[in-house]
Amino acid sequence: MAIPPGHTVSARRLRNGFLHLQDGPIDVVLSAEGPGAEVAESAAVSAFDGMLADMMAEVTELRRPIDHRPQSVTHPVARRMVEAVRPYTNVFVTPMAAVAGAVADHLLAEMVSAAPDLRRAWVNDGGDIAVHLTPGQRFEVGLVSRPETPELAGRAVIRADDPVRGIATSGRHGRSLSLGIADAVTALARSAAAADVAATLIANEVDLPDHPAIRRGPADHEDPDSDLGGRPVVLGVGDLSTDEVARALDRAVNVAEDMMDRDLVTAVAFTLSGQWRTVGVLDSGLLIPPSETKKR
Amino acid sequence: MTDVPDQASIVRCDACPVLCRIREGKSGACDRYANANGELVRLDPLVVTENVLEKDGAVVPFLERAPDWDGQILADAPVFVTGIGSGTTYPDYKPAPFIIGAEWDGVDTVTVVTEGIFSYCGVKVKIDTDRHLGPEQAPVRVDGEPIGHVTTAEYGSQMLSLGGVRHLTGGTKKEGTVTCAALLDLCNGEAVEMTVDGGSNLVVQAGRPPIVDAVAEDRMRVGCGSATIGIFAQQWIGHADEVIVVDDHITGVLSEHQAGRFLDMRPGGIRVRGRKSTPGRYFQVADPGAGWGGTSVTDPLDIIEKVDPKTAWPGERILMVSTTGEDSAYFELDDDLTFIPKPMPAPLQVVVDRIGENCEPALCTVLFMGGAGGSLRAGVTENPVRLTRSVQSMITRVTCGGAPVYVWPGGGITVMVDVTRVPKGAFGYVPTPALVAPIEFTLPRWAYEELGGYVGAIQSLDSVLATSPELRRERQDPANPWPYRPATR
Numbered sequence: 207m208a209i210p211p212g213h214t215v216s217a218r219r220l221r222n223g224f225l226h227l228q229d230g231p232i233d234v235v236l237s238a239e240g241p242g243a244e245v246a247e248s249a250a251v252s253a254f255d256g257m258l259a260d261m262m263a264e265v266t267e268l269r270r271p272i273d274h275r276p277q278s279v280t281h282p283v284a285r286r287m288v289e290a291v292r293p294y295t296n297v298f299v300t301p302m303a304a305v306a307g308a309v310a311d312h313l314l315a316e317m318v319s320a321a322p323d324l325r326r327a328w329v330n331d332g333g334d335i336a337v338h339l340t341p342g343q344r345f346e347v348g349l350v351s352r353p354e355t356p357e358l359a360g361r362a363v364i365r366a367d368d369p370v371r372g373i374a375t376s377g378r379h380g381r382s383l384s385l386g387i388a389d390a391v392t393a394l395a396r397s398a399a400a401a402d403v404a405a406t407l408i409a410n411e412v413d414l415p416d417h418p419a420i421r422r423g424p425a426d427h428e429d430p431d432s433d434l435g436g437r438p439v440v441l442g443v444g445d446l447s448t449d450e451v452a453r454a455l456d457r458a459v460n461v462a463e464d465m466m467d468r469d470l471v472t473a474v475a476f477t478l479s480g481q482w483r484t485v486g487v488l489d490s491g492l493l494i495p496p497s498e499t500k501k502r
Numbered sequence: 503m504t505d506v507p508d509q510a511s512i513v514r515c516d517a518c519p520v521l522c523r524i525r526e527g528k529s530g531a532c533d534r535y536a537n538a539n540g541e542l543v544r545l546d547p548l549v550v551t552e553n554v555l556e557k558d559g560a561v562v563p564f565l566e567r568a569p570d571w572d573g574q575i576l577a578d579a580p581v582f583v584t585g586i587g588s589g590t591t592y593p594d595y596k597p598a599p600f601i602i603g604a605e606w607d608g609v610d611t612v613t614v615v616t617e618g619i620f621s622y623c624g625v626k627v628k629i630d631t632d633r634h635l636g637p638e639q640a641p642v643r644v645d646g647e648p649i650g651h652v653t654t655a656e657y658g659s660q661m662l663s664l665g666g667v668r669h670l671t672g673g674t675k676k677e678g679t680v681t682c683a684a685l686l687d688l689c690n691g692e693a694v695e696m697t698v699d700g701g702s703n704l705v706v707q708a709g710r711p712p713i714v715d716a717v718a719e720d721r722m723r724v725g726c727g728s729a730t731i732g733i734f735a736q737q738w739i740g741h742a743d744e745v746i747v748v749d750d751h752i753t754g755v756l757s758e759h760q761a762g763r764f765l766d767m768r769p770g771g772i773r774v775r776g777r778k779s780t781p782g783r784y785f786q787v788a789d790p791g792a793g794w795g796g797t798s799v800t801d802p803l804d805i806i807e808k809v810d811p812k813t814a815w816p817g818e819r820i821l822m823v824s825t826t827g828e829d830s831a832y833f834e835l836d837d838d839l840t841f842i843p844k845p846m847p848a849p850l851q852v853v854v855d856r857i858g859e860n861c862e863p864a865l866c867t868v869l870f871m872g873g874a875g876g877s878l879r880a881g882v883t884e885n886p887v888r889l890t891r892s893v894q895s896m897i898t899r900v901t902c903g904g905a906p907v908y909v910w911p912g913g914g915i916t917v918m919v920d921v922t923r924v925p926k927g928a929f930g931y932v933p934t935p936a937l938v939a940p941i942e943f944t945l946p947r948w949a950y951e952e953l954g955g956y957v958g959a960i961q962s963l964d965s966v967l968a969t970s971p972e973l974r975r976e977r978q979d980p981a982n983p984w985p986y987r988p989a990t991r
Contacts, residue, residue, distance in 0.1 A: 229518060230518025231530070381532075429523075429524075429528065
C-alpha cells in the first residue's frame with residue numbers, strides 16, 4: 207500500500223520525559239525504565255514506523271467476524287488481534303476489537319526483546335496499556351469515567367506477581383462506536399489485547415434494549431468502513447432513572463463473571479451515570495473500587 | 503431512519519494509511535480530520551493569525567503568497583500564535599502549552615498561549631429591540647432548563663445574562679449540560695433558541711438580527727420617542743400639525759414637546775395615555791409588547807386618551823409613527839374632532855422613511871465573559887498574583903484567539919470578548935461542564951522574567967511554527983489590534 211503523500215509518522219519527547227508516537231489514528235505514549243531504556247525506545251520507534259501501513263494491508267480480513275475464521279494474517283499485530291478475539295466465538299466480534307491493545311502489546315514486546323533487563327516499561331495506546339513489570343515493581347492506573355473529565359473515579363494497582371499485564375478501557379465516549387451505553391468499562395487481563403476485547407464486549411452488554419431514551423443507528427451510517435456493518439450502535443443516551451442505570455449495569459455482570467471463570471479477564475470495573483460495578487476484585491486489592499477512593 | 507446516507511457526500515481522507523471514508527459531518531478514526539460540507543478539514547489545528555497590510559483593498563502578503571505556499575510559515579510576515587488548538591495543561595501546575603518568544607518592534611516579547619477551562623463563565627447578550635422580551639429577572643430557558651435571566655433594558659436594546667457558575671455547576675446536571683451547550687453555540691456564532699418566562703421566544707445569534715416570536719427584528723430604533731421628535735421636528739413643520747412618536751419608553755408629542763414650542767407650534771390639543779414626565783414626554787402609554795414602538799398596541803389610536811375640543815381643530819393633521827418608522831399612520835380630525843385615517847402625504851412619508859434609514863440594523867451582540875484569575879495563571883508563572891497585577895497595570899496584554907478583551911478592573915482577571923472578533927470555532931467545552939476558550943498573555947520579556955515566568959520553557963516563534971505539524975492560518979481581523987502592539991490607556 208502506498209503511503210499517502212505528506213503522511214508523517216511522528217515521534218516526540220514529551221516534557222515529562224515520556225515518548226509520544228503518532229501515526230494516523232494511533233497515539234502512543236510509552237516509557238522504559240532501567241538498563242537499556244534508550245535501546246527499548248529506539249526499538250519501539252522502529253517497530254512503529256510503517257506499522258500502520260503494514261497493518262492496513264490486512265484490514266479487510268481483520269474487519270470480518272471471528273466466526274468467519276480470518277484466513278492467514280501475518281502481521282504480528284494482526285496475529286495478536288486474532289488471538290485475542292478467538293475465545294469469543296459465541297458472540298459477534300471482529301479482531302478490530304483488539305486493535306489498540308494489540309498495538310500496545312506488540313510495541314512493548316519489541317521493547318522488552320531489545321532490552322531484556324528493563325526494570326519496568328509501559329505502552330499506552332489511547333488508554334489501552336501494556337505493562338512490563340519485574341519483581342518489586344508496580345504500575346498504578348487511575349480510572350476515569352469520562353475521558354474528557356480530568357477526575358479520578360478509581361484506581362488499580364498492578365504488582366509484578368499479579369497475572370495482569372494489560373489494562374484497557376472501552377465505552378461510549380471514546381473514538382470507537384459501541385453497541386452498549388456504558389460510560390466506561392476498564393478491564394485488567396493478561397495482555398492489553400485481551401483486556402481490550404473484554405472491555406469492548408462488556409461495554410456492549412451494558413444496555414437497555416428498546417429503551418426510548420437510547421438513540422441508535424446503523425454503524426455504517428456513522429463510518430462506512432465500520433467492522434460493525436449495519437448493526438445498531440448507540441448514538442445518544444437521554445435521561446435514565448437510577449433503577450434503569452442499575453438494570454443496564456447488572457446485565458453485564460454475568461458476562462463479566464463468565465469471562466472471569468474462563469480466565470479471559472482478571473478484573474473489571476464499569477460505570478454508567480455515576481453508578482459502578484466491579485467484578486473480580488483480587489485478594490491483593492488489585493482493583494480498588496471507586497467507592498473506596500472517592501468520597502461522595 | 504432507514505434511508506441510506508448519500509454516498510456522494512463521503513470524503514476519502516488521505517492523511518494516513520487508514521484512508522478513512524468519512525461521511526458528511528463526521529470525523530475519521532483519528533478524530534483529527536473531518537468532512538465539513540464535503541471538504542476534508544483538520545479539526546484541531548493550532549490557529550495562527552497573520553498581520554496583513556491593506557493595500558488597495560488587496561491583502562498582502564498572505565493571500566498573494568498562499569497559492570504556492572510551501573507548507574512552512576516563515577515568521578517574516580508577522581505571525582501571532584493563538585490559543586485555539588493549543589491544548590491545555592490543566593490543572594496548570596505545568597507551563598502553558600506554548601510560551602513563545604518573538605521580537606516585535608525591537609522589543610523581546612513573550613506570549614503565553616493556552617486554552618483555558620473556564621468554570622466561571624457566561625455570556626452577556628445585547629438584543630437590539632424595543633419589543634418587550636419579558637420582565638426583568640425572568641428566567642431564560644433552553645429546552646426548559648434555566649440558563650440565565652433577563653437583566654437591564656439598555657438604550658434600544660434588552661440585555662440577557664446567560665450562563666455563570668450557578669447554572670453550569672450549581673443546579674441540576676441537566677441544567678449544567680444545557681447551559682454549557684447553549685453558551686458554546688452562542689460563543690461559536692451559532693443560533694440558539696430560547697424562551698423567556700412570561701415573555702417571548704427568541705433566536706439569538708451573534709452578529710445577526712434577533713428573531714422575536716418568529717419575526718426577525720429589522721431595525722434598532724433611531725432614538726426614544728422624545729429623541730425622535732427632537733431629531734425630526736424641523737422636517738415636519740408645515741406638513742403636520744401634530745406628530746406623536748409611539749414608544750414604550752417615552753412617547754413624544756411634538757406640539758407639546760420643547761422642540762415644538764421652540765418652533766412656535768400651535769398646541770394640538772391631543773392628550774395621550776400614560777404618565778406625563780415633562781411637557782410632550784409620556785411614560786407607559788400602553789403595556790410593553792410586540793406592537794408599535796415596543797408597546798402592545800397595534801392600533802395607534804388606542805393610546806389617545808382624549809381630544810381637547812377647546813384646543814384641537816377640524817382639519818388638524820396628525821402623524822403617528824413608531825421609533826423605527828416601521829409603523830406609521832396619518833389622520834385628519836373631522837368636524838366632530840374624530841380621527842379619520844387618510845393616505846400619508848408624500849412629504850411626511852419622506853420623513854417616516856428617513857427615520858427608518860437612520861436606524862441601525864438590529865443585531866444580537868454576544869460577549870463571552872470568563873475568569874482567568876484562578877489556576878490558569880499557574881501555567882504562566884509560579885507567582886500567579888504577579889500576573890494579575892501585570893495585567894491590571896496593562897504591562898501584560900490579554901487576548902482571546904488574538905481578539906482584544908476588556909479586562910474588568912478590580913481583583914482577578916475577568917475578561918469579556920466580542921465573540922465575532924474571535925476566529926471561527928475557537929470555543930470548546932469539557933463535560934464538567936465548563937467552556938474552553940483560547941487565551942494569550944503577551945508581555946515584554948523583561949516583565950515576564952520579573953513576574954517569575956517559566957523562562958526556561960520559552961520557545962522561539964520560528965521553532966514553534968516549524969515544528970507544529972498542522973497550522974490553520976488566518977488573517978488577523980483588521981478590526982482587532984495586533985496583539986504584539988503595546989496597549990495604551
